[in-house]
Amino acid sequence: MTIFFQDRVSQYDQLDQAATYINQLKERVEELKARRAIAMTNTCTNNNTTRDTRMLRSYELPVVELKDLGSSFKVVLITGLEKNLIMHEVIDMLEDEGAEVVSASFSTVGDKVFHTYHAQVLNWN
Numbered sequence: 001m002t003i004f005f006q007d008r009v010s011q012y013d014q015l016d017q018a019a020t021y022i023n024q025l026k027e028r029v030e031e032l033k034a035r036r037a038i039a040m041t042n043t044c045t046n047n048n049t050t051r052d053t054r055m056l057r058s059y060e061l062p063v064v065e066l067k068d069l070g071s072s073f074k075v076v077l078i079t080g081l082e083k084n085l086i087m088h089e090v091i092d093m094l095e096d097e098g099a100e101v102v103s104a105s106f107s108t109v110g111d112k113v114f115h116t117y118h119a120q121v122l123n124w125n
Helices: 002-043 047-057 087-096
Strands: 063-068 072-080 099-109 112-121
Touching: 072 087, 087 099, 087 112
Parallel strands: none
Antiparallel strands: 063 072, 072 112, 099 112
């Protein structure tokens, strides 16, 4: 009869330990959800920045976008902060290909650098 009682106690202890462990996991999940919410709030302060950043995560850098505007065109180049791009190198390349750069600018959003070049085609045929 003592052996049967010892089996019941050990099963009870096992169930108790399992219940305690499940409760600890639930608490951990809630803690992680709260930390994620805080991190998202700190990271995403501007809706436009958030949307742009999420869209860019799906692309590998660098990204080059070229828009034909007839006798002119717009080039948008997106790089990471670690890419040391010198604007005059891009301008020189565009001019070597027969374009006159009318304007050039850049801006930094998060860990991305957006370079924008507006150019006029010199040899329009």
